[in-house]
Amino acid sequence: MLLLRVAWVSLPITAGAALSDAVEPWSDATSATTAVLLWVTWLVVLIALLAPRPLGLTAARTGAALAWSACVLAAVTGRASALSSMAALAVTTLCVVLVAIPSFARSCAQGAAYGDEERFPLKVPPALFLGVVPLAVIAVGVGIAAGPLLLAAEQLVLGLVVLVVGWGVAFLLLRSLHLLSRRWAVLVPAGFVIADPMTLTDPVLFPREHITGLGPADPRQRPPAEATDLRLGAANGSLALLLDDDAEIYRRTRGGAASARTHLLLIAPVDAAELLEHASSRRINVHH
Numbered sequence: 001m002l003l004l005r006v007a008w009v010s011l012p013i014t015a016g017a018a019l020s021d022a023v024e025p026w027s028d029a030t031s032a033t034t035a036v037l038l039w040v041t042w043l044v045v046l047i048a049l050l051a052p053r054p055l056g057l058t059a060a061r062t063g064a065a066l067a068w069s070a071c072v073l074a075a076v077t078g079r080a081s082a083l084s085s086m087a088a089l090a091v092t093t094l095c096v097v098l099v100a101i102p103s104f105a106r107s108c109a110q111g112a113a114y115g116d117e118e119r120f121p122l123k124v125p126p127a128l129f130l131g132v133v134p135l136a137v138i139a140v141g142v143g144i145a146a147g148p149l150l151l152a153a154e155q156l157v158l159g160l161v162v163l164v165v166g167w168g169v170a171f172l173l174l175r176s177l178h179l180l181s182r183r184w185a186v187l188v189p190a191g192f193v194i195a196d197p198m199t200l201t202d203p204v205l206f207p208r209e210h211i212t213g214l215g216p217a218d219p220r221q222r223p224p225a226e227a228t229d230l231r232l233g234a235a236n237g238s239l240a241l242l243l244d245d246d247a248e249i250y251r252r253t254r255g256g257a258a259s260a261r262t263h264l265l266l267i268a269p270v271d272a273a274e275l276l277e278h279a280s281s282r283r284i285n286v287h288h
């Protein structure tokens with residue numbers, strides 16, 4: 001966390017020169033608008049890093065990716081020196097990597113924990129991580145920046161239309177991206193909770209006394225027919241939760257919700273080993 005904060009705080013120095021050179025030919029109004037957008041992004045992510053919360057995880061991951069994208073565009077223009085471009089890309093790449101590590105996600109999840117509970121984030125589904133999420137982040141950046149830049153360029157009518165539409169689209173996309181920051185396996189005094197708004201309509205508590213076992217699931221084997229798979233494709237490092245009897249859950253569907261009964265659930269936390277260690281200390285029957 002400290003390295004991430006230092007890297008992000010350094011961006012006005014390490015990336016500022018490259019970004020400033022890239023927009024130098026632009027008009028004063030457009031350059032100033034770009035600077036405001038960049039400073040606001042930097043400040044929002046800084047606040048997220050200083051006070052980790054689930055919303056801050058979304059802000060940090062989106063902001064770091066947009067900062068890296070801006071530095072790539074600055075390097076492509078060829079207006080910045082090779083040294084300043086390399087420095088900007090190196091530090092923003094470091095930020096993107098550090099906001100993606102499990103310990104940062106865990107600190108953000110735990111920042112909103114209630115009382116004696118421990119939150120362990122679930123993995124981002126591979127199909128989203130490799131395709132939809134990067135495109136959504138780029139669309140958020142374009143949606144936020146396009147309107148103000150057009151207005152600064154005195155394209156008033158088009159700028160207003162793009163501002164309204166772009167900010168609306170950015171809001172909807174950010175709300176969808178935030179779902180990825182609210183997927184947790186939670187250890188509570190009463191047992192084990194799965195809170196996943198992408199697969200379940202509501203968090204589900206599985207009391208400790210009904211948990212037969214919690215342990216690794218073999219990604220090389222096909223899940224049993226009776227298993228309820230909540231991993232969304234993230235098979236590696238996944239866990240199996242076995243109950244002594246069927247429990248009722250409500251799966252999220254395209255049309256709303258569907259009731260299901262299950263005694264075996266599969267989840268994919270970002271740090272399964274740590275979750276098992278903490279679960280064992282809470283007297284949950286853990287199998288390795």
